[in-house]
Amino acid sequence: MRDLLRVEGLSTRFFTGEGQVNAVESVDFTVRRGEILGIVGESGSGKSVTALSLLDLVESPGEVTAGQLWLRDADLADEFPEAADGSFVDLRELPERVRRSLRGPTFSMIFQDPMSSFNPSLTVGEQIAEAVEVQRRANANPRSTRSRTEGYGLGSYVVDGLLPNRDYTGEESHDRAVELLERVGIPDPEKRVDEYPHEFSGGMLQRAMIAQALAGEPDLLVADEPTTALDVTIQAQILELLRDIQADREMSILLITHDLGVIARMCDRVAVMYAGQIVERGTLEDVFDDPVHPYTEGLIGSIPDLDDPAPRLQPIEGNVPSLLDDEMPRGCYFADRCPKAMAACLEPQAERSVGGKEHAARCVLVDSEYDERDALSEDHPEHDAVADGRGDDA
Amino acid sequence: MIRRLLDAVAGRLSPRTVQNLRSEFDTSPLTKIGVGILVVVLVTAVFAPLLAPWNPEAQNLDRSQQPPLGFTSAENQTTQETVDGEVQLIEETVQVNATVTHPLGTDGLGRDMLSRVVYGARTSLAVGVLGTLLAMLVGVPVGLVAGYYKGRVDDALMRVADVSLAFPSLVLAIALVGLFGQAAVEVPDPLVTTGLAAAIRGIVSLPGGLTYPTGMPETFTLPGTVILVVGIVNWVWFARVARGEALGVRDEEYVKAARSLGGSDQFIIRRHILPNSITPVLVLATIQIAAIVLLESALSFLGFSGTTLSWGFDIAQGRQYQTTSWWIAAMPGLAIVLTVIGINLVGDWLRDALDPGIEGEGGGV
């Protein structure tokens, strides 16, 4: 499977009143075509911000400050040689207009709470048709202008407001919307297409969101906690739908969740994020079966195992660090909570591959065995400094 | 009852809200300006006899239409001379310049503009505050009852509200004041009657060796009908807000609990629902005071107020002199704008801090 997207050294900062928050700290990962990559981590670990950074949806006071986003797109590479490297092109070098044009045909995204992701005053069909229309108009235009609006400014909005018949979405888009609704398994789509979001159940609406995301036949579907807001039975159906679509269209999915069960069930490869960093990544088997990074062990350890009911689940003490730049420790961010923390952990940790395979972790344990004696004693100054440096959630 | 209300207000302002208020106050400079203006206006209104340089009603026809400091007005006057039954017109240009004794100039009858603006503050605030109180006393109970009982009672009361909303507040106010006459109440001014004002004015000396002239007005006229009318006209806004709150609060668990414990409706409304709807009512009150100040000035502009000592009346008088002395109409207007800005800023501060969610309510002029 060839790589679709290579992310290298991605960092995103939020310049808030309280100080600079490092939401994403030089993250590297790759997404292959037709693969489901999972990103797992506690809330506040920066996984959603990573996703938003990919689609250039980070709004002020947030800003992507470093890193390259290499996308395999031959046409773009020819068009923008200065941003190209072989058949890959760095998205961050592309002009904003072009990057926006990728949303839909290349990237698309579905969100956690379907109810708040749809405009309450427009019908679901209209919003899906909109997504289709945007692509149709983009393709109808010469590639250079990529104008998606055909001059649809305030003027035409007012006119549309007054003359109900002339609308942004054409007849053709509406039919496509009905097809999409059917594709995602929504019963009798002709009727449902003209209904409003509040007339849909949570599960139905999530399906509609997926339909909307498919409008542009994206290469990479980013799913940010798609099933978290749904109850378990509906969760399974949605995941099944995603897998079915992914297989059907050779589409890659970047699945972001805090639910290890969803990861285990869906993903080919997985990356574990903690405090804005990817602390461990690799195939599902590597990460789940022999996790290297203590945090991953802690995570995996906190799943009850059906066939071997372990005596007591082990919670990880403490909570996620504040990500405030002046409060973050120099070394491994997990050191203060890590049961195996040692002196070496106080130095900045680079990512080390585990045994040559794709499996890698950002922890000293990759190279050396853990030795009881090296454990940081409770009274070590660094230990305390790190321990009480926590502010509340960024 | 009043004590209960005060506790409720204090109680409602839980530490978190007080902290909210303070943080909002510290961070936004606008709030500081607003509170500052309001304090100045309040002090001016209360201590008018001490602050006003002249008696606002004292006329001096020899120095009428004097411009404010920094301006001079070359006023040419025409007088007539009847020579054997024939009217002859005589032209003369008179140079009138400002004097420090009348910083804001004088009006058509030679009355000091600054003193009239100072006393005008008293009228406006008196009507604003009393009117709002009246509207509150009428509107809140009605709103609470409507919200609490829901069903037919709510519908009936809200239809009554719709009817009084059907009349724009100014039109209804004009009709009521016009028809009921403009009764005014003479309120003795404690500062003057106790001689305190005269004593202080005697000591303080003005720049240029002038001393404060004494003899400030003994009584202060409160436009009784206008206050009543303004209260009647604005009760609807309080009723709507109180009803909204009551609807929200009545289904809370603790209200159901109180009812299950056998509390009478009346007790529940007073004990539970009223205290919790205080905050939005408080915020609405500030908006209403601003709206009523504007309404009162409009009424006195149209000649429908019981007193001649008010900003609106002076603006109307100023219109006669708009070609020759613009300041007669300008000065009181600026006072109104300043006062209302002060009140609105404080209103915004309360709304941002307490966040009662009543955007856009409140009657305008």
Added chain:
Amino acid sequence: MSRDVDRREFLTLAGTAAGAATLAGCSGGNETATETNDGSTATDTEASEELPEPETREEHLQRTNRLVHDDAPWIFLNRQYSVYGKSADIEWEARRDERIDGYAIEPTGSKSSVTITQSKMDTGLDPHDHRETTTDNIVTQAYEGLLERDREGKVINQLATGYERLEAGQVRFELRSGVSFHSGDSLTKEDVAFSINRIVDPEAGDLESSQSDQLAGVTGAEPADGDSAVIVSSDGINPVVFALFATYCDIVNKSWIESNDTAYINSNMEGTGPFMLDTYEQDVQVVFESYDDYYMDAAPADQLTIQSASEPSTRVNQLLNDETDIIVNVPPQNISQIQNADNASISAVPSTRIIYNAMIYNREPFDSVEFRQAMNHAVDLESIVSNVLGSFGDQTGQPTLEGFTGYNPDLDPYPYDTDEAERLVEESGYAGAEIELHTPSGRYLKDLEISQAVVSYIDELENVSASVKQRDFGTLVDELVGDLEASPSFYLIGWGNAAFDASQTIIPLLTTGGALTSYNNDRVDELMDQAQSMGGES
């Protein structure tokens, strides 16, 4: 411009045959004036006793004025001036009786249409059903009376070509021939008789005319048999009957009135005047066009528009921007602005209206003549006229204006003398009195300002304090017209007397039972009865 009519010549014309008439029934004269505590009832003061008994009607009226001057039932204030602004495109001069005669306006510029801006519009076009000058100015453009007055107030003929007194209580008007109404019907003596009866007798034209008291003493009229003339009968000699017909009573078309309902009569016009109604936009404007077969030559302007602007400064700006030709009631502070403009000028003339402060004769502290005189001395009338009215006003010392029949030239206004005023207040025993002056605002020129000036002068007296109470004009008049008890003791009011005869001011305001009286004095009542029962010079 014609030489102003000098005083003496004027007197001979206006005064006419004697006739006894008072408004609502005669006074009887034997009521004892109510006793007041300090005994100075409003009986005659010694001064007027030494003077010889008056013989002619003129002398009776002059004696009454002297008596009223001495007894000071009012604070005598000013004679109001009519101050108009006129554009340079017209030839026109102001009249004394506050009327604007469209016929006398000559457009000189290119345009031949004239626009007049008043302070208010009319309250309906029925000529017999209004009492305001603003309505009168609109109605008289299309309707005419038997007699008319020229610019200075001299009586001239209009629809009547001649008039004579037959015997006590009956006069005869000779009607002009060849006169037609705007609808084409010709004027008949039945129309004239009907018009007079419609005013004085509610049953005749089933109208409660509010002008009935203007034709004081007239009881009815009927067409004379034979030639086209009409006989008007009044109870008693009614010496001023011709003066009244020169000011009031417009002639309407009997058939037109009887065949239309009130609403139609109030929104259309059918007169004999020089202008015909073209369009009527109620409350906004009235547009007339010249009436071609007018019995005299057609009016100089072929279109006359009357509109209104309530705010005086707005009227001034309209004139200066050439949006209008004549504006009324120009306030003193705007006069020089118009005078300096090259496209406009001022036309001012003393009007027939007096402004005064009435003091109810039997209410403390005004029941003392010394207190009332003190009030007159306390007010610096000269400064009020020059400052508040910008000199556009005359001081008055008696109820009758100069140039009127019965004016007493030997009386001067009360001099401004605060010491005398304080002495008289002490003498009246009412030292420390507190009085309140009720005043309308915006009804008369600078009414509120005059009241505020009067009050501030009185307030400066050591032993009297005064305050102003602004009143809505409608409710104030209600109280004055009701019985004496309801009316405030001290109030400002104005009174226009377009009949140019002293009786039409003294009877309604100063005799027992007068419409707006605030004063009862047997001697005054007696003098007025005699005056009204004596013939004038002509």
Added chain:
Amino acid sequence: MGSFGRFLLKRSLQGVVVILGVISVLFALRYVTPGSPVDFIAPLDASDATRRRIAESLGLNQPFYVQYGDYVVSLLQGEMGYSYRSRTAVAPRVFAKLPATLELAVAATVVAVILSIPLGVISATRRHTGPDYAATVFSFLGISTPNFWLGVMLVILFAVQFGVFPTSGRPVGLLDALGHLVVIAGPERGWALPLNVGPFLAAMQNWLLHVTLPAITLGTYFTALITRLTRSGMLDELGQGYVQAARAKGLPTTLVRYRHALRNTLIPVITVVGLQLGTLIGGAVITEAVFDWPGLGSLIIDAINNRDWPLIQGSLVVIGAGFVVVNVVVDALYVRLNPRVLE
């Protein structure tokens, strides 16, 4: 009939009930106020007999409910009785004044909406920049300024000092101006639209010159209010999830702003505009007093000063009814834009 139709019917019925309430309140008001209209008609010294005759002619002597019944019935036939003072019919007089007031109110609202919506959007989307601060200061000043004082100042500045605009009055109405353009030649010769554009332009210019200052005076409070509401509304909506989703779909910013965020912002704005309509009509009354604009406002003030009851009742019924109708329209617009309410 869809739920929207049912809503409209129910809301209109409520409107009718309120209008009836308005009429009853007005009628009751007459019996509570001091002073009787007869004083204003009867001559100064009318005897009691004449006063009684006048009272009868005005129908004041009939029992309360008879008068009320007659009044409501006549109202339904468009009859509003006769003015006590000028004896002319009230209905045509009141309706003749309606266009002037409507012109003013519509001109002010158009000025307000055209200015405030873009202003609110710009200051919401370009926060902490020049335009944002300007809009905030302007809108704050706008809601704190009494409109009559603004009118007087505008007159002093632009009419008196610079003479750019006329000081007052309305010589020609919008309808008369438009009348110049459209002369229907009648069916037989086909509808002809003559080209005498000259007088039309002159009349329009005259009307525009006269309506500008009053429209600004009346419109300012409204512009300020709607700008503030649009700004805070936009800020809320732009923070919503569906805006992020819309951008994720690749929708261009203008579309996201106007088709999604602005549309949802307008919903609460319209409700408040409906609520504040009273201020607009109240403002119109006082603006007409300042500019001598011959509308319903100046008519009402004169009527009240003269206690001319039929005229007062007539004008207030028209204003009250108009107000209720507009409120029903506003509610309908609200529901159309915000279907969720229909549940």
